[in-house]
Amino acid sequence: MKSVELVNVSFTYPNGFKAVENVSMVINKGENVAIIGQNGAGKTTTVKMMNGLLRPTEGAIFINEENTKSFTTAQISKKVGYVFQNPGDQLFNKTVYDEIAFALRANKVGEKEIEKRVTEAAELCHVREFLDHNPYDLPFSLRKFVTIAIVVANNCDILVLDEPTAGQDLLEKKWLEEIIEKLNSDGKTIITITHDMDFVIRNFKRVLVMANKRLIKDGTPHEVFSDEETLKKANLKKPTISQLASILGLGNEITTIEEFMNKVGD
Amino acid sequence: MTLLELKNVGFRYQLSKEPCLRRINLKVEEGEFVGITGRNGVGKTTLCNIIRRIIPEFIDGELRGEILYKGKPLSSYSRGELAKEIGFVFQNPFVQISGIKKTVYEEIGYSLENLGVERSEIKRRIDEIMNLLKIEHLKDKHPKKLSGGQSQLVALASVLIMKPRLLLVDEPTSQLDPVGTEMVFEALKIVKGTDTTVILVEHKVDLISEYVNRVVVLNEGMVVCDGPNNEVFSNLEIENYGVEVPSVTKLAYELKSKGYPIENIPTNLKDAEIEFRKVLKI
Numbered sequence: 001m002k003s004v005e006l007v008n009v010s011f012t013y014p015n016g017f018k019a020v021e022n023v024s025m026v027i028n029k030g031e032n033v034a035i036i037g038q039n040g041a042g043k044t045t046t047v048k049m050m051n052g053l054l055r056p057t058e059g060a061i062f063i064n065e066e067n068t069k070s071f072t073t074a075q076i077s078k079k080v081g082y083v084f085q086n087p088g089d090q091l092f093n094k095t096v097y098d099e100i101a102f103a104l105r106a107n108k109v110g111e112k113e114i115e116k117r118v119t120e121a122a123e124l125c126h127v128r129e130f131l132d133h134n135p136y137d138l139p140f141s142l143r144k145f146v147t148i149a150i151v152v153a154n155n156c157d158i159l160v161l162d163e164p165t166a167g168q169d170l171l172e173k174k175w176l177e178e179i180i181e182k183l184n185s186d187g188k189t190i191i192t193i194t195h196d197m198d199f200v201i202r203n204f205k206r207v208l209v210m211a212n213k214r215l216i217k218d219g220t221p222h223e224v225f226s227d228e229e230t231l232k233k234a235n236l237k238k239p240t241i242s243q244l245a246s247i248l249g250l251g252n253e254i255t256t257i258e259e260f261m262n263k264v265g266d
Numbered sequence: 267m268t269l270l271e272l273k274n275v276g277f278r279y280q281l282s283k284e285p286c287l288r289r290i291n292l293k294v295e296e297g298e299f300v301g302i303t304g305r306n307g308v309g310k311t312t313l314c315n316i317i318r319r320i321i322p323e324f325i326d327g328e329l330r331g332e333i334l335y336k337g338k339p340l341s342s343y344s345r346g347e348l349a350k351e352i353g354f355v356f357q358n359p360f361v362q363i364s365g366i367k368k369t370v371y372e373e374i375g376y377s378l379e380n381l382g383v384e385r386s387e388i389k390r391r392i393d394e395i396m397n398l399l400k401i402e403h404l405k406d407k408h409p410k411k412l413s414g415g416q417s418q419l420v421a422l423a424s425v426l427i428m429k430p431r432l433l434l435v436d437e438p439t440s441q442l443d444p445v446g447t448e449m450v451f452e453a454l455k456i457v458k459g460t461d462t463t464v465i466l467v468e469h470k471v472d473l474i475s476e477y478v479n480r481v482v483v484l485n486e487g488m489v490v491c492d493g494p495n496n497e498v499f500s501n502l503e504i505e506n507y508g509v510e511v512p513s514v515t516k517l518a519y520e521l522k523s524k525g526y527p528i529e530n531i532p533t534n535l536k537d538a539e540i541e542f543r544k545v546l547k548i
Contacts, residue, residue, distance in 0.1 A: 037443070038413065038443045038445065038446070039413050039414030039415070039441075039442060039443045039446055040413055040414070137281070139306055139307050140306075141306040141307075142306075142307075163441075166440045166441055167306070167357070167437060167440045167469070168306070168469075169304075169305045169306045169469055169508050169509075170305070170469075170505075170508050170509065170510045171305060171508050172306060195441075195442065195443050195444060195447075197444060198513070234443075235413075235415075235443045235444065235445035235446065236443070236444050236445065237444035237445060237447075237448060239513070240472045240512070240513045240514060240535065241513050241514075241517060243535060244514060244517070244535060244538055244539065244542070247535070247539050248539065248542060248543065248546070248548055249548060250548075257513065257516055257517050257520055260517060261517075261520055261521070261524070264521070264546055265524075
């Protein structure tokens with residue numbers, strides 16, 4: 001089943017600025033994909049159209065094979081959870097608990113069920129000990145985990161994470177990897193925007209590359225990182241191990257330490 | 267000459283029970299390029315705010331210890347003097363750019379205009395700084411219509427034009443794409459060759475290891491490692507403090523464990539190339 005389908009989608013902001021041009025893609029149920037590309041390529045605009053925060057000015061978007069045109073943003077947001085790039089765009093309650101419970105309360109979920117879902121989501125996202133804290137008393141990186149807990153608690157089929165790796169340290173990136181893996185193994189469709197190429201290699205089998213408003217490549221990390229032209233167009237750099245392998249003349253295919261070791265062990 | 271010295275500096279935010287910084291001892295010599303890294307929440311940004319004196323002037327809490335700038339207490343400088351001495355580049359360039367100037371050229375000169383510097387001198391210094399950072403081609407562009415990397419370069423230029431003795435840069439590339447990130451680091455490398463001393467807070471170890479001379483690792487409000495780049499980053503113990511060793515270093519240890527006779531553990535691409543060519547005979 002198709003989770004997300006974009007058909008010739010374009011978006012022009014009211015000031016006339018065209019941010020996305022003729023993008024088509026299909027993401028199937030249970031897929032875990034990364035969207036990468038230069039700043040200003042149209043990545044955030046594209047994903048904001050997936051949950052109805054923005055509506056395409058041309059083309060159509062289908063969620064679970066239904067055209068989003070006939071649904072309100074509130075209806076779409078029950079299917080597609082979006083974690084904003086900046087948690088400040090999303091947080092406004094006095095405690096982390098109320099923040100995670102907000103949408104559930106709005107959807108008239110019972111308090112007992114809310115408590116269960118909030119606790120579970122907070123546990124998975126490493127913010128359980130902060131449930132009675134004001135989200136703005138937490139550092140930026142933990143605030144981001146609060147916003148992830150919100151969409152986890154909402155139990156949407158599709159989760160969109162907009163730059164979850166920005167500003168995260170080693171341990172927090174491991175938490176993110178665990179969260180993504182758990183949600184994906186529960187059958188969720190996950191779409192992650194990131195600038196962290198090592199994170200992409202470790203966690204995704206499919207990578208969509210955007211540059212200059214368009215989708216320019218759809219492939220495996222190997223296909224993407226060995227395609228010099230795509231990298232150049234999308235302002236991307238090979239991961240350090242790939243750069244080293246190229247410098248040493250070991251070819252374009254190596255992206256990880258394991259692959260490097262296999263190559264020299266040949 | 268020692269530019270900055272922190273002696274037993276500690277800080278607790280007003281509403282926190284635990285101190286954020288416990289005991290920081292740090293000496294920065296003029297002309298150094300120091301990278302500060304460590305887990306989130308260990309106090310890196312707090313440390314920057316203490317050096318900028320945002321703490322304790324605008325953020326309440328209990329500050330202990332001594333902070334000396336050019337041998338004198340930091341508190342003895344007026345805010346105006348400090349603004350000229352210590353420059354700060356924000357994490358997010360889009361916040362730093364004023365938004366009231368129509369061209370990059372004017373944006374870069376804005377701080378000097380505020381200081382009442384002569385027009386001809388402002389122009390001379392704008393040209394000088396644009397030339398230094400190789401951004402002359404952006405001169406007539408609108409400051410709000412730049413890519414992420416270009417915006418951060420303009421933010422950096424608008425700070426450097428004040429000729430700060432000390433430049434604090436707090437995770438300047440966390441929002442940028444890989445090429446934008448490299449542009450900013452290349453610009454910082456140029457700054458490294460000037461009189462300005464740089465303190466860079468950053469998580470991206472693969473990048474810090476390519477550019478800085480000295481690395482300071484913070485953990486639980488204290489300095490736990492402090493030394494030359496290749497010493498700190500080749501020490502696997504830093505992983506206990508939530509800091510990854512660079513990927514080329516990891517690879518070197520992997521090769522060593524498989525019996526390859528690695529003598530010098532590299533921490534950057536250039537050293538890795540030399541060492542691996544020797545060992546792998548390629």
